Amino acid sequence: MKQTAAFALATALLLGTAHAQEKVTLTVAAFPSLDSAIKAILPAWTKLHPNVTINLQAQQFADHHNAMTTALATSQGLPDVMAIEIGYVGKFAEGQGLENLNSAPYNAAQYKKLFTPFTIAQATGPDGRFIAMPTDIGPxxxxxxxxxxxxxxxxxxxxxxxxxxxxxxxxxxxxxxxxxxxxxxxxxxxxxxxxxxxxxxxxxxxxxxxxxxxxxxxxxxxxxxxxxxxxxxxxxxxxxxxxxxxxxxxxxxxxxxxxxxxxxxxxxxxxxxxxxxxxxxxxxxxxxxxxxWGGSFYGIPSKAKNKQWAWEFIKFMTLNQQSQITAFEDNGAFPALIAAQKDKAFSEPVEFLGGQKARVLWRDAAAKTQPxxxxxxxxxxxxxxxxxxxxxxxxxxxxxxxxxxxxxxxxxxxx
CATH class of the missing domain: 3.40.190.10 (Periplasmic binding protein-like II)
Incomplete structure (x- = not known):
């Protein structure tokens, strides 16, 4: 929790100083109900980065992935941040259209231990490239x-x-x-x-x-x-x-x-x-x-225009505990971030399920799921x-x- 807060503060100070006057429009392509989670965290993002406007482009599940497949193949209509469902991660990993987040300046290897283990394997291609950060999982x-x-x-x-x-x-x-x-x-x-x-x-x-x-x-x-x-x-x-x-x-x-x-x-x-x-x-x-059973990720197209801000947005959605909890409370998206799974909300009864403490069951199931x-x-x-x-x-x-x-x-x- 303290590490997450310190990380967020350091990021805010660094980017706030470097880009105080810069006006940026960051295009994020997503699908339901991930788009709902993004809308839910926008006020917190805007407060932290008032100079960076999020242009959210949402399409239905199949339409979104078909459009992203075409965009990666043609380098036309590429967003800065691309949401990807688990069923498409392997397909997108086979090409070179997405950034390898293991490499500089992303250096994502340092964050992998913070996530439910099986989700890291899902976003790692056969060649070892790590092409997307996990945001939610589906036990x-x-x-x-x-x-x-x-x-x-x-x-x-x-x-x-x-x-x-x-x-x-x-x-x-x-x-x-x-x-x-x-x-x-x-x-x-x-x-x-x-x-x-x-x-x-x-x-x-x-x-x-x-x-x-x-x-x-x-x-x-x-x-x-x-x-x-x-x-x-x-x-x-x-x-x-x-x-x-x-x-x-x-x-x-x-x-x-x-x-x-x-x-x-x-x-x-x-x-x-x-x-x-x-x-x-x-x-x-x-x-x-x-x-x-399902899971969502965020990747950065290799030919995106705003890669630095795209990476900051992805970290805000995936490494920020409050963002993960906000998405969870908004639409039930189960956090990939282990620290978020320890929030008190996970021990509370779920009224829709007759008061059953289902989230504890899901958390345990996620821990037992093999990569x-x-x-x-x-x-x-x-x-x-x-x-x-x-x-x-x-x-x-x-x-x-x-x-x-x-x-x-x-x-x-x-x-």
Whole structure:
């Protein structure tokens, strides 16, 4: 806390002296709900740096990342600060379009120990370049509707104990209440392939860039097998995430459980389903699984015009404890900064979750989540496997054949 305050003071004095008369417009490109967090800290930033105006450019999630991909490829329309979601970090790291924050004048290596360990690995490319500073993380969480489970006579701890018990409980829930177990069977697959990986191992590739996907990999076989069991039993609503049907399911209680990051609580509370206050609870993932589910970062394009101020802004958003807490209070963005996680707010009950002290659970889960290596072909592998999973779920394709075909396609693309 004292170090953070001293750091902020030193920064203010240094920049205030050097740039007292300089007027700067700093362009920051972001997506919801990161844009909300930025707006929430703007008064504090403006008070510290009245000469630096933040030009916030916010687009919807996919539009933002598509625009940033094009900007990096063409060097046109580049912001000074670029927000990046974890799913795109590996892709952006493969090029040279973002600054290596390990290098001078950033020297970010000195700050890495201040963050939840697994998030540093997420922003480090295969070549060791550190391309973005983490601002929030998504400890994987098992959300469930307490009212639906109570009506069905299902104990949530039984659902948590094993995937087999999760599916068996889903059958009981469907029979007793009519509610589906989960929005889509793909959620089960997506979770299993990401949980309990070895430290430093990637989802699809190992440290030596060897492809892990294939019919002999028990993790992928089990993930597809259990997802197919969910689909064959009629337990998933076949609803995609971020759709109007998904939001309606939350509001109406027609889906009993949801796997997501801790950030979903803020989204449910603030705009997805605010009227369901008190009906939700959370617990750790099945079979004592721990996984990262989302996370946001800030990077600096190599051809940005205001790199010095961009770095000061990023440090203000990521290293400043109060900024991290402000974002957390604004929209539930779980801080990547360890010191912020120790704030008293994390021990307070969450009214939306029926007074449950969920943040303590999330903090512990984050500490137990292992660092996972990212690979520039992760997005390619994910896209191919999602197609093969669809073939398994909807066309009855043999699982081992699907994984063999996926392996061949990924190997060909990665070559």
């Amino acid at each position: 994987g969480t098992f959300f469930y509707r307490k009212d639906v489970l109570d009506k069905a006579g299902v104990n949530p701890l039984t659902m948590q104990s094993s995937w087999e018990n999760y599916i068996a409980s889903g059958k009981k829930i469907k029979q007793k209440t009519g509610a589906y177990l989960v929005n889509t069977a793909a959620s089960v697959y997506n979770l299993i392939i990401r949980t309990n990986l070895k430290a430093g191992e990637g989802i699809y590739f190992d440290k030596q860039n060897n492809l892990l996907v294939g019919p002999d990999n028990a993790r992928f076989v089990r993930a597809m097998t259990l997802a197919k069991q969910v689909r064959d039993a009629g337990l998933d609503a076949k609803i995609g995430e971020w759709s109007n049907e998904w939001y309606d399911a939350f509001k109406k209680g027609t889906v009993a459980t949801q796997f997501s990051g801790a950030w979903l609580q803020g989204a449910l509370q603030n705009w997805m389903a605010p009227d369901t206050k008190g009906l939700w609870r959370v617990q750790n993932l099945p079979e004592k699984g721990f996984a990262s 996972i290596d990212v690979n520039k072909y992760d997005s390619v592998a994910d896209q191919i496997l999602q197609t093969e999973l669809t073939n398994v779920l909807e066309q009855g394709k043999d699982i081992k054949q699907a994984l063999a075909d996926a392996r061949a396609q990924i190997a060909r693309r990665a070559r």
